[in-house]
Every structure is written in C-alpha cells, then in structure tokens.
Amino acid sequence: MGRAPCCDKKGLKKGPWTPEEDLQLINYIQAHGPGNWRNLPENAGLQRCGKSCRLRWTNYLRPDIKRGRFSFEEEETIIQLHSVLGNKWSAIAARLPGRTDNEIKNYWNTHIRKRLLRMGIDPVTHAPRLDLLDISSILRSAFCNQSLLNLQGFLSAQALMNPELLKLATTLLSLNNENPDLVSQNLQQIQAMNPQVQSQVTPQMQFSQFQMPIQNNVEHFSGDLKNMGCSNSQENSVPSCLAENLMAQASQADLLGNPIFVDSRNNTNQNLGYDSVLSTPLSSPTPLNSSSTYVNSSTEEEKDSSCSDWFKFEIPESLDISDFL
DNA sequence: AAACGCCGCAACCGCCGAGGT
DNA sequence: AACCTCGGCGGTTGCGGCGTT
Numbered sequence A: 001m002g003r004a005p006c007c008d009k010k011g012l013k014k015g016p017w018t019p020e021e022d023l024q025l026i027n028y029i030q031a032h033g034p035g036n037w038r039n040l041p042e043n044a045g046l047q048r049c050g051k052s053c054r055l056r057w058t059n060y061l062r063p064d065i066k067r068g069r070f071s072f073e074e075e076e077t078i079i080q081l082h083s084v085l086g087n088k089w090s091a092i093a094a095r096l097p098g099r100t101d102n103e104i105k106n107y108w109n110t111h112i113r114k115r116l117l118r119m120g121i122d123p124v125t126h127a128p129r130l131d132l133l134d135i136s137s138i139l140r141s142a143f144c145n146q147s148l149l150n151l152q153g154f155l156s157a158q159a160l161m162n163p164e165l166l167k168l169a170t171t172l173l174s175l176n177n178e179n180p181d182l183v184s185q186n187l188q189q190i191q192a193m194n195p196q197v198q199s200q201v202t203p204q205m206q207f208s209q210f211q212m213p214i215q216n217n218v219e220h221f222s223g224d225l226k227n228m229g230c231s232n233s234q235e236n237s238v239p240s241c242l243a244e245n246l247m248a249q250a251s252q253a254d255l256l257g258n259p260i261f262v263d264s265r266n267n268t269n270q271n272l273g274y275d276s277v278l279s280t281p282l283s284s285p286t287p288l289n290s291s292s293t294y295v296n297s298s299t300e301e302e303k304d305s306s307c308s309d310w311f312k313f314e315i316p317e318s319l320d321i322s323d324f325l
Numbered sequence B: 001a002a003a004c005g006c007c008g009c010a011a012c013c014g015c016c017g018a019g020g021t
Numbered sequence C: 001a002a003c004c005t006c007g008g009c010g011g012t013t014g015c016g017g018c019g020t021t
Helices: A019-032 A040-044 A050-061 A072-085 A089-094 A101-118 A135-145 A151-157 A163-174 A180-193 A212-228 A240-250 A273-278 A300-311
Strands: none
Touching: A019 A040, A019 A050, A040 A050, A050 A101, A072 A089, A072 A101, A089 A101
C-alpha cells in the first residue's frame, strides 16, 4: 500500500524559507512547542508541509544551533566517529552539540571526504586506498614538509597497511649507517613496547620487534589478496571481502597516524582513541586525542597541511633519501 | 563586464522503523 | 496481524555565491 504524503502538497510553498516564515515558525514553536509537525503549518499559518517545518527548525532555526566553521577538534571527532559509525550522521551529530546531522553530512561530503581522497585514504573504510598508495609521494611529502621521521609512528600507522612500505622503511634504516644511535633509540622504544617479540630480520634492524599484530595483519591481508586473485584493486573502494581486514588494520592506528600499540602482555591498547570516543558523554564532547588547536580562520590548505602530519615521521638529516625519490 | 564552471549548503525526496489503532 | 501515521534518517538536488577565463 502506498504511503500517503505527509501532507497535501497542493498549494504548499517549497524552496528557500523567507525571514517572515522563519519568524512565524519560531514564534509558534516558542509559544506552543512543535507538537504535531503535521498540524503545525496550519496552526502556525504557514504554507509549508510539516516535514519542511521540522527540517527548517531542526537544521536551522533551533536556538542551540552552532553556526560557522568546524573546529579542528570537531573535525577530528567527525572523522573518528565516522570510522566507527559510518554514515550515521544523526549519531555523529549527537556527539557534537550544536551541530546538525545535515550540517555534518554536508561538511563531510564537501570537505572531509575530499581531503581524505586527496590523501589517498578511502573515506568509506578509512584505510589507505590500496590502488593509490604511492610510497614515493608519501615519503616525498613527508620529507619535504617535515624534517622529522617518527619511525615507530610511521611504521605502525602505515607500514602495516602495505608490506612494500615495511620493506622500504627497512631499507631506509639500513642506509642509516652513519647514525646508528637513532636506530638504536627507535628500536629501544619499540622494544620497550613489545619486549617479547623476537627478532626475525637482520640483527641491526630487528624489525620483527614491531608488533606481531602488524605482521599477522600483513600476512592475513596478503592472503586475502591472493585468494581474490587480485593484487591491485582498480576501484576506489576496498573490496568488501577486505573491508574487515582493513578496518582491523586501521584500528591499529588512530586517525592522526598515532599508533595504537597493542600491549600483548595485558592485551590493552595504549592509545584508547575509540574507547574514548565511545565513552564520551553526549553532553561533553572531548577533543579526542588532540593536543593541537585549530583556528577557525584556517584555510583548507592549512588543514591539509595539518593532516599531512598523519604521515609525519622523524628522519635524521644525515640520512640520504634521494635514492628513493 | 560578461560568461562560464565549480563549489557549498539549504532544502527536498523517499525510505524505514516505531508506535498507535 | 494488518494497517496507518508520524518522526527520523540518509541520499540527492538545485540554487546562489564565488572564482576564473
């Protein structure tokens, strides 16, 4: 049985709301409350359907609506929540007081989604796009923009997604004969986080001291690719059979590229990004692992630059990386 | 200055689930 | 159980503003 329209649409006005209509709606709701949206237009003297009134009120006229640019913290929150909730805009909006689902949806589609795509991150899975992951460009970008190479963050956040990247990083460090202290320092940090992982590669590199979950994911992931009979997806989206793997891998690092180190001793994450998201009360949104501040007047390019920090890592000045570029 | 194209956002559309009868 | 209404949600559209040519 076909559904009856929410109201008789004959003679009802559509399109942009006028200030007079807005005032009428505001005055009515302030005096009587929304009540039954279906009957509201008639009672308020508006030539609109109830649905239009409700949308106008909830998305624009509500007094607690926050207008203006999204802050960096809000943007981080949206990205993290989207990675968990998907396109559940209302659920995301519930954690961003003053923001509507429509506004968040628009902001995602017009800003965040495009930025993620530019960065080679699939906005659906939040994993690097396998077909576009260009190692040299990532490295070039990072090396040009930053003189810092945070090896552990780099490897944990990115190498686990791509065995080639892992190999490249290994080679990178192997070139670092002139600065063994840095290698030692990084490895000590890694070892401190995973003391039980045994060495599998060369003694000087000891890359297997990285987390076993990473290794397992890489192997598992490679296996999936083999099973699919494809080694390089042509599609933007990740094949559905890979989605779970990718999400699992993505969960190893938060969206700022900060690795979520799994402590195999007690099986807890040292970076509780998602947990903090999920446990955040509705009334008190938190910056979600952000120590940075974002000025509203920043440009999109500045935001891109900020996001380039996702690939930030430290690199010693003595390390010649030109061979890779 | 005009034409054109792109982009952002408000608003609309259609579907769905919950709840009432 | 079947039907109906309503509110809510996500996807899509279309208009206006802005930049470029």
